[in-house]
Amino acid sequence: MSGSRTAEIVKEASMLKQKTMIAANYDLLAGAQATGRRVVSTFVPGNLNELIMCFDMVNNLPEINAIQNGMRKKSGPLIQEAEKRGHSEDVCAYVKADLGMIARGNIGPDGRALPPPDLLLLSYTGCFTFMKWFELLRQHYKCETAMLHVPYEGEGHATKAMIAYVVKQLREEVIPKLERASGTKFDIDRLRENLRESARAEEDFVWVLESAKHRPSPIDAYFGGVYYIGPIFTAFRGTADATDYYRLLRSEIAQRIEAGAGPITPDGKAHPERYRLVVEGPPSWPSFHEFWKMFYDEGAVVVASTYTKVGGLYDLGFRHDPDRPLESLAEYCLGCYTNRNLPSRIDLIEQYMADYQADGLLINSIKSCNSFSAGQLLMLREIERRTGKPAAFIETDLVDPRYFSPANVRNRLESYLQMIEQKRGAIAAAAA
Amino acid sequence: MAASADIIDRCQHIFDDLHFRAARDWKAAVPGRFVVGYMPFYVPRELIHAAGGLPLGVLGGGDQLEVIHGDAYYQSYICRIPRSTLELAVTGRLDFVDAMLFPSTCDVIRNLSGMWKILFPKVRARYFDVPQNFSDHIGGTFYIHELTELRALLAELAAHAVTDDAIRASIALYNENRRLVRAVYALRARMPWQAPAAEVYLLMRAGMVLAVEEHNRMLDAYLEAAAAEKRPMRDNSRVVVTGAFCEQPPLNLIKSIELAGCYIVDDDFLLVNRWEKSDVPAEGDPIAALAGAYLHNSVNMAAKYEPDEERKGLHLVEAVRRTDAEGVIFACPSFCDPALLDRPMLQTVLARHNIPYIAFKYAENSGQMQPIREQAGTFADSIKLWSEP
Amino acid sequence: MRCFIGVDLGSTTTKAVVLDENLDVLGRGITNSRSNYDTACRVARYEALIATRFTLVRRGLAALPDLSAEIDTFLADLDRSFRLEQFLDQLADLSETCRAHTRAERFRDTGGAMREAIEAVFVRLRAEAPALFAPGARRKSDFFRDIAGSRFMAVAQEVAREAALSYDPLLNVYDKAIIEVENRPPHEEMRDGFLRALARIHADADSLSQVVHTALDIPLEDTAQVGTGYGRVTLPFPKEKIRSEILCHGLGAHMMYPDTRTVLDIGGQDTKAIQVDAAGIVENFQMNDRCAAGCGRYLGYIADEMNMGLHELGPLAMKATRTVRINSTCTVFAGAELRDRLALGEKREDIMAGLHRAIILRAMSIISRSGGVRDQFTFTGGVAKNEAAVKELRQLIAENYGAVEININPDSIYTGALGAAAFARRAAG
Structure with missing residues (x-):
């Protein structure tokens, strides 16, 4: 999830490492046809990276391609390309950025052609659109498609029947198709080893997220957080590289905590901490840095975010478990943030508000993503009612630059932060 | 014998009544009765009926409801049905509903299930999942579990167990309902001037509110009346309307399409009425029968995964062939993810089969019919031109 | 004397309010927000300071009880003459x-x-x-x-x-x-203008003119200034002297009506609902989302479409005998919907009534989103001057929230500037 960053931007060792990892994966994709490596396309939430690794397949993530194109400000024309081809302006911009990219020769964000997938692994987790997206890709590629239906946690928890359903699909649908597509036999011990490696990285990842409980927070858990989730949410979970990355990141953050330092802004400066916020919703990628700047210019640090939970809710204790490999994968898929029902999501945010001593909740409502967005106004009302802290609402989009109005966003953000400050003043005055 | 106009008058009355008097009366008539609301596109109504409950289709507020509080919960880029449905509830119009079921139509309806839990804690709100895997021992097993959980919830509401016998009896009644519904659709496909689309729609809408026994009598009477009356036939083109399986099209939109010169000979309105393509077995294990019917004998639509790429969209081609239609109108609600994401795929398939189509969007409260009339009228004319040798 | 100035730089007009230490309004000024925001801000401020001088004159005159009968005429004459002098100065510049x-x-x-x-x-x-x-x-x-x-x-x-x-x-x-x-900044000297105005009304010798001289001699100390409004980022003020229009609007409404708990502002570009506490502190706010449906601009489109003046829409709607249901407040579709209704034979006034209701319904949703109406309700912004909109609002507030006191102030356009000036007063301690 790291994006393009201009030359003058200061990079820490962990960032450089992640950059190398991502570049290496794009290298594998670019060379797949030459090397004969089989390619699987799949989604971030509920992805089965440890399983995919068992088949030596290269992982291509359309969402990440859309994000990368968004951050490189290339998504606008791609979306318009898809709309020109009959896709509605109303629907998800990730889908359109992806289809637009394919229509224009499938040139990836790094400028090299992406290979056609040998298998579409449709992990249908927490987002209805995924299903249609892969049906659209399937119509284009006419390739083997494995559907993994992950039931929604409508009652707020995973039931035994749900886990059994997912495990059965893994065993009887997904694994046989992966075997066929890759020509490699499934080895459950290899899966166990990968899961063991995942769990190591997950420990450090959770430590990183929870470091934001310090005052000042050494990290920004949203704008920085989207970099931190990169390896573990994508093609690297279960690799030694990911474990090393989180070890390195952890040591960098530990140093900041020791120094009493806050997060570092993209221009390498100290990020002041005047407001501690919890943020719900994905970021807007084409305006990512502009959006972030609005926060750090005002001294707003995000101490917890829900977007960094779309690829797994590790801070609630989940770890991939080598002793229950398929069950553990099923539980992982079921527990991703947007697969949890709305009351659970609200409870989680309420808990973050308390645990991270936040001043308020900011919702970035994303036009593309109804899975996140439908119900957020109730969420806002509930969090205000339960915590007595103010919440605010801004609206942007994932990768459609037409839906990011800087003046509008800045106006609301400033109004909101000033409101927090005014309330603080009132509370202080009442206490005096 | 009742005239079709009288029957349709009654349906119109039920349709216009945003307080659901018919369902309230049904509930009040016998102590202990309960009402289970459901949203489109599908729930197993047999189970609710078997438990002694009334399945009530909750389909938004239409074009006559002013939405204030429902709008407060939704951004402008979200479709209309959840906001008007919330408005109905917030304003007390659904205060007699004991439980609400939210089928897995899309993320918006899915999330609405959680909103309902928070906003109306006294109502049993449940997200009702259906499998996207169609193997009996995988998706089927999961679905039997879902149905069993629903059965338990209904037993709680009924305060008595829901027996297999009761479910089998309900399946038989709903089989009868589906046979009658299919007969109405078949009549219309054969002689669309005898059963105008707006009438058929109203007739089906009544089935969302009335008890199935009464709806069966109504369908029967309509079939008899419609066959007996002679109505003028017009030189209309024959079209299939698709995309309108969740948020309801305004009645005026349906009328406008026909007024513009298109007979609607098939549609995907109120799919729950004819979800299973033929009878559900009324003997043996009734839960297994319902699950089996879902997996192997139910219609295709956007919220349901199509495992076979080669079959994608063919249901629409088959509908065109079966009803002798000449084109397809995609009428999708604005911001409807499943319908709008599916649309380009279906269009590709139609184009491959040389079936003409047009597309427009609506909201349940759309007021402007002029563009619809123009497009449908042009479509009807162009179909006639194409079909000339 | 100490003065506290608030400036509200809006998209069409710029407003300024001058307060004294006791938070009493000394003067208000307004001008069009021209291409040069800096000048607009200075002009509004200058106008508010002129009004302040008039207030001081009035206060001085109040001390002369024998003249009470003549005061109003005198002030009106002085005002007209001053405006004339100002006009002539600007005319000379223009020439x-x-x-x-x-x-x-x-x-x-x-x-x-x-x-x-x-x-x-x-x-x-x-x-x-x-x-x-x-x-x-x-x-x-x-x-x-x-x-x-x-x-x-x-x-x-x-x-x-x-x-x-x-x-x-x-x-x-x-x-x-x-x-x-x-765009030329005003020269801030006004004494000369006042003296010429006095001369023009031949009042230069008597006790009235003495009062004017005294009022002109009171030094106006620019103690603190706070800016707000949509264009506030462009104001030539230091960052800490800038407050969001939401906060200013909330505080301004509170100052006009201390029992206000909910404020609705429907302006040209946006609609906002603000909840304030007993001290005027904003507790919650909601604005129309990205979509500008139902803002004042919508009425502008309708007026253009009907070939009417914006101010004529309300009176036309008031003539309605029934309200046509209009379901779309989308500015893009406003024209089409209107033509559709006219084509169906609906009467213009009935359609107008429906359009006003549609706008207010949209505002009602934003109010509901912000937490509803809990106590006194204040309606501000350009649309608050539209009688048909006010009528629909009163009705819908009553239907949804019962009997609630509804305040509409003729000076509501100054709400944001008033709040800003109050912030300036607070900051100065």
């Missing part, structure tokens, strides 16, 4: 600037004739100026640009015809000059 523009290279051949024509135009404009400010005279606008512009065009056309000159170059020169004049 000079127009003349300068005729010296452009492209007028090498015609420049002389044009200068003569311009001289003639301004002679007439100066001559008719006193009538514009005569007792009982009605002006369409108080902004110099509007008054001078409409008169210049009328007079210049006549002059051009008489001199057999082309009108277009004159208009072109005017267009360039008015922008320059309008």
